[in-house]
Amino acid sequence: MDWLNLPPLNSLRAFAAVAGAGSYAEAADHLNVTQAAVSQQVKALERRLGVALVARVGRGIELTESGAHLARDLEAGFDIINRGVARINEAAAARPVQVTMSPAFAVEWLMPKIGEFQRAHPEITLMLNPTSHVVDLRPGGIDIAIRYRDRRRVEPDSEAFLKTDMVVIGTPDLAGERTGADLASLAELPWLQELGTNEAADWFTYHGIVPKKPLQINHMPGNLIMPAVRRGDGITYTARAFFVDDLAAGRVVELASETLFGFYYIETGPGEPRTDVMTFLKWLRTKAEVVTKPA
Amino acid sequence: MDWLNLPPLNSLRAFAAVAGAGSYAEAADHLNVTQAAVSQQVKALERRLGVALVARVGRGIELTESGAHLARDLEAGFDIINRGVARINEAAAARPVQVTMSPAFAVEWLMPKIGEFQRAHPEITLMLNPTSHVVDLRPGGIDIAIRYRDRRRVEPDSEAFLKTDMVVIGTPDLAGERTGADLASLAELPWLQELGTNEAADWFTYHGIVPKKPLQINHMPGNLIMPAVRRGDGITYTARAFFVDDLAAGRVVELASETLFGFYYIETGPGEPRTDVMTFLKWLRTKAEVVTKPA
DNA sequence: ATCCATACGATAGTATTTCTAATGCTTCGT
DNA sequence: ACGAAGCATTAGAAATACTATCGTATGGAT
Secondary structure, eight states: OOGGGOSOHHHHHHHHHHHHHSSHHHHHHHHTSOHHHHHHHHHHHHHHHTSOOEEEETTEEEEOHHHHHHHHHHHHHHHHHHHHHHHHHHHHHHSOEEEEEOHHHIIIIIHHHHHHHHHHOTTSOEEEEEOSSOOOOOTTSOOEEEEEEETTSOOTTOOEEEEEEEEEEEOHHHHTTTTSSOGGGGGGSEEEEETTOOHHHHHHHHTTOOOSSOOEEEEEOHHHHHHHHHHTSOBEEEEGGGGHHHHHHTSSEEEEEEEEEEEEEEEEOSSOOOHHHHHHHHHHHHTOEEEOOOO | OOGGGOSOHHHHHHHHHHHHHSSHHHHHHHHTSOHHHHHHHHHHHHHHHTSOOEEEETTEEEEOHHHHHHHHHHHHHHHHHHHHHHHHHHHHHHSOEEEEEOHHHIIIIIHHHHHHHHHHOTTSOEEEEEOSSOOOOOTTSOOEEEEEEETTSOOTTOOEEEEEEEEEEEOHHHHTTTTSSOGGGGGGSOEEEETTOOHHHHHHHHTTOOOSSOOOEEEEOHHHHHHHHHHTSOBEEEEGGGGHHHHHHTSSEEEEEEEEEEEEEEEEOSSOOOHHHHHHHHHHHHTOEEEOOOO
């Protein structure tokens, strides 16, 4: 615990690089800096130690005796440190790519497409974390979050990769002939809504409708809602993107629609993402789409 | 040689300190920085590695598994580096204090006083390098140079520790009754002068005297001049400080004098001098004096 | 011998990194 | 519930490192 008063570590590294390379110019190359920078670092180290480490000999350089000794120790030390860091990196590289998103998005949009990615990159393990919680993106934890925002709250510099109408849908059985513009009448139908959220009420409020009777809302875990809607258990408010096929086949009907109201975009943790994460991101972006009512 | 792409070394050190101390606050103490600085460094490292190293546990922290492993390696690595640096430092500390100065100054001024310093600091080895060459002050080489400047060339911010008249002196035998103002007549006496210099001629030039006959100059190594002057072999141009006693005793007489013309000052190499060097400098400054003609 | 290519040295200005100060948040003990 | 202890976050200041440029010394080629 007395290595706390070491000379500036960068100058030690610079000197070690010089010792290894045999010349300032080459060392500078390896360190991705200019020769002048290395020269200064070594000078600073010599000053700090009060000992000459490098001597000019003709056109090149040579280590002094002290310099040679120090270089040996530095090389050994940095090598050990490097091994430690390398181990961490290997472990990190093998770690699965962890993605969080809402349950609905996972089941209705991502899962149907994910097979393609896994076929293309069998070496990458994906771990999906479908939850409506907003999870922190920390190092060693979740790598990517796919977040929803409606267009009222879109942040100017965030690039959405899925823009979609938001719709209220239900089976034709349940909806009857309500497909028209009478939004208020939707308050009479049973709603399905994710536990702990309040989408239905918000939706009415947004449209300036005050239901005459209390809404009839069935709360359930997010992953159960979509099947329940298809079964005709109720109606819900969701992204058109999740029901394109069902709508086309007439299995569900659209009771209301807000054009390009929903934005899904990608958030990554701080810093440069790992290679695997980048690969997944790239793939994800190729799947970007805009979903709105067919002509 | 692949430890060149290590993460920022300072953040590695910060993390290692945290691992060793068990808390950010204490680590910060040891590193002589604020807790915030350490926190930032560790965060940066986690970001860089893409791995969580430290976890908050209640009010304190705990290392993750990765963190613990890395900490072990870092400690080992830094320890080796530290040992290397420590060896250099020990060697440097034991190195003698090396001082360069002119031969005349060494023999006439410093040597008579040096015993006192060595009695006071027997643990410090002094190495004097009396030469009229201007030696470079590099780390690992000369620590201190005592340089002469005449008052025409004194640098404004350099602090002289010895200011002295410059005089032309010789034995009474040799000089006869020439003590007066007739400087031109000094050209008839034999001069003693350091090899490779041109003091005598310069002196006449400075005083605007053009000798009628060529000067009679005897070149010799610097250390031999003063004894030769005392022996009556010739006259020379030198600092009054070197002959205060001889003048007082009448063993030599002053043939000409320039009041406070000579300045000796100290020059040290770049950077903070070593402890031993500082000790010597301090002592040297206590010997500072101004030497001029007694009233 | 002179010129040229190579490599290090010095320095001023700029860019980057690191640190501090101030403040906020969470947890735990009383 | 309150206050103390300890980590997190931020903007701005300070310190450090780097680049660009020029200068100097050396050794080989014409």
